[in-house]
Amino acid sequence: MRHVLPVFCAAIALVLLATPALAQDWPMAGGNAARTGVTYSEPSAFPATLWSTALSGPVASEPVVSTAGGVPLVLAVRSAPLTLVALQASGGSSAWTEPLSDLAPTGWEAFGEPAAPAADASRVFLQFTTYNATTDRYQDRLVALDRVAGGLAWSFAGNEYASAIDPGVRSSPLLVGTRVFFGSGDGFVRALAKNSTLLWEKDVGAPVVASISLLSTGNPLVQDLILAGDTAGSLHALDPEGLANGDQGFPDPAGTGDIVWETDLGAPVTSAPVGGRTAAFAVAGSRVVALHPAFGSVNWSVTLPTPALGPLVATNTTLVVGAADGWVRALSVSDGSAVWSQSLGTLRPWIVATPTRVFTAAAWNGTADQLVALSPATGGSTWGRALPAPVAFGTIADKVLYVAFGSPARIGALAGQPDLAVRPADVSITPIARQDVFEASVDVTVRNAGDANASHVFRVDVYDAMQGRLTPLANGTFPYLKPGDAVHVTVDAWSFAAGPHSIRVDVEAIPGERDTTNNEASIAFYAAAGPPNIVYQWALSIFLAIVLVGVAGVGAGWLMGTAGQRRERALQAMLQEREKAGP
Numbered sequence: 001m002r003h004v005l006p007v008f009c010a011a012i013a014l015v016l017l018a019t020p021a022l023a024q025d026w027p028m029a030g031g032n033a034a035r036t037g038v039t040y041s042e043p044s045a046f047p048a049t050l051w052s053t054a055l056s057g058p059v060a061s062e063p064v065v066s067t068a069g070g071v072p073l074v075l076a077v078r079s080a081p082l083t084l085v086a087l088q089a090s091g092g093s094s095a096w097t098e099p100l101s102d103l104a105p106t107g108w109e110a111f112g113e114p115a116a117p118a119a120d121a122s123r124v125f126l127q128f129t130t131y132n133a134t135t136d137r138y139q140d141r142l143v144a145l146d147r148v149a150g151g152l153a154w155s156f157a158g159n160e161y162a163s164a165i166d167p168g169v170r171s172s173p174l175l176v177g178t179r180v181f182f183g184s185g186d187g188f189v190r191a192l193a194k195n196s197t198l199l200w201e202k203d204v205g206a207p208v209v210a211s212i213s214l215l216s217t218g219n220p221l222v223q224d225l226i227l228a229g230d231t232a233g234s235l236h237a238l239d240p241e242g243l244a245n246g247d248q249g250f251p252d253p254a255g256t257g258d259i260v261w262e263t264d265l266g267a268p269v270t271s272a273p274v275g276g277r278t279a280a281f282a283v284a285g286s287r288v289v290a291l292h293p294a295f296g297s298v299n300w301s302v303t304l305p306t307p308a309l310g311p312l313v314a315t316n317t318t319l320v321v322g323a324a325d326g327w328v329r330a331l332s333v334s335d336g337s338a339v340w341s342q343s344l345g346t347l348r349p350w351i352v353a354t355p356t357r358v359f360t361a362a363a364w365n366g367t368a369d370q371l372v373a374l375s376p377a378t379g380g381s382t383w384g385r386a387l388p389a390p391v392a393f394g395t396i397a398d399k400v401l402y403v404a405f406g407s408p409a410r411i412g413a414l415a416g417q418p419d420l421a422v423r424p425a426d427v428s429i430t431p432i433a434r435q436d437v438f439e440a441s442v443d444v445t446v447r448n449a450g451d452a453n454a455s456h457v458f459r460v461d462v463y464d465a466m467q468g469r470l471t472p473l474a475n476g477t478f479p480y481l482k483p484g485d486a487v488h489v490t491v492d493a494w495s496f497a498a499g500p501h502s503i504r505v506d507v508e509a510i511p512g513e514r515d516t517t518n519n520e521a522s523i524a525f526y527a528a529a530g531p532p533n534i535v536y537q538w539a540l541s542i543f544l545a546i547v548l549v550g551v552a553g554v555g556a557g558w559l560m561g562t563a564g565q566r567r568e569r570a571l572q573a574m575l576q577e578r579e580k581a582g583p
Helices: 541-581
Strands: 049-055 065-066 074-078 083-088 094-099 109-111 122-130 137-146 153-156 174-176 179-183 188-193 196-201 213-215 223-228 234-238 259-264 280-284 287-291 298-303 306-315 318-323 327-332 338-343 360-365 370-376 383-384 389-398 400-405 410-415 420-431 435-449 458-466 470-480 486-498 499-507 520-527
Touching: 065 389, 074 122, 083 122, 083 400, 122 179, 174 213, 188 223, 234 280, 280 306, 287 318, 327 360, 360 389, 370 389, 383 486, 420 499, 420 520, 435 458, 435 470, 458 486, 470 486, 486 499
Parallel strands: none
Antiparallel strands: 049 410, 065 074, 074 083, 083 094, 109 122, 122 137, 137 153, 174 179, 179 188, 188 196, 213 223, 223 234, 234 259, 280 287, 287 298, 306 318, 318 327, 327 338, 360 370, 370 383, 389 400, 400 410, 420 435, 435 486, 458 470, 458 499, 499 520
């Protein structure tokens, strides 16, 4: 009969279930045309630094990420001097740069702090303000650049105007289908074809300094609308096609846009309105309002204790907003009632969200910035990480959290990482016929305990170390491993001589691996000559309890066998005594 000693079991691996990503890029400010600030591309639950690239000036705009049209790019504007920067999303290396001074005509210079660019498969669009010192006039420009190599494709200039909007127009171009929409400091909202042809323009009466948005409810009775807020405190809803006001399918002859409704919000609109599923949402000073999509009437209004800070983020059920008092608040989209609130300290002016988390950054009591993730249901913190510099902006694309640091100026990418964790899953030691040899079977499990694919080839080696000699038992090469998946290396019927042994498993570390300290595991045992009267084993402390149970089981089995042998010898001795005594 063969007696088997199990040494230890497989380690439990962490398996992270990712929500399917419905949107993989962040092509314009707010992530989409509605400016909701929400993506379904879930980043890692515990993101680590994937790369970090230093810039020669502070980041002046929200980074956007374009994955269409070839190499994925991270695009942002840095200051000192104002420059549009394109980094390769895979590693952070520079793809191209374009100084804004080169995009302005002679006599004009780039002014203020531009908003985020926008990108499609072939073009990068950017709006910025220029200033002419000779005439003391300002002019806003929309430029289109080649996505792959940079370089100006075309430029469109608005009207000159006298009064500067400090610190300039911060309106990110709005891309919808084949058209580009933008507001301007000259008080106009314009629609252009992507070849620079002006389709329509509308003077709304006051500068439009914040990004404009698309309101699309999906209701056939409520048409799509362009939402534009101005510095006079009005929110305007315009027909994207220029076909309202009884045009009967034809744009106005003069190319004039059509206003469907207008609502006075009582304070300048300095952040992008949001096109929700059931309402238009906007911030004016300390006031957060929800408006009827068809008529512009106020559905509800909430006044915050201090002015709102940064953009609105609209999920299916809540509207999340930060404020100057350091609180992040979630309001019900249906009636504006408070869902939760969380005090974070000195808030940075950005918020982004996924279905499972709300991300932002804050400095607490003058300490370093904390990048935090909040529960969208309760506002409780689910994760936090201290960062060495203020986090001016954050965006999410393709399961990566991109952050722009203030000082020192840099853009960083935080992402999940693979983690090859090895544990010998089952080592059994079995005595065989030869009195000085043990036979063992070894089953080694290597699991990707991280939350990103291990897409690099890696090698697994199994050794027996005995008295200074390292004997290879098995090896294997594996090219790919998804998070939570495992590969196995098995050694059957390996013969061990009597004496101390150590089974060692080594897994080759791969680039980007989160933790390489778990790429090696070993267990020690002693093979005694003949059927052992005891087996001594040494293992890692986490396996100690299992090893002791195994040793106790073997000891009990040996004791039962020894007791049986004693009973058999006693019975034979008793029979012999009876034979001697006779009948």
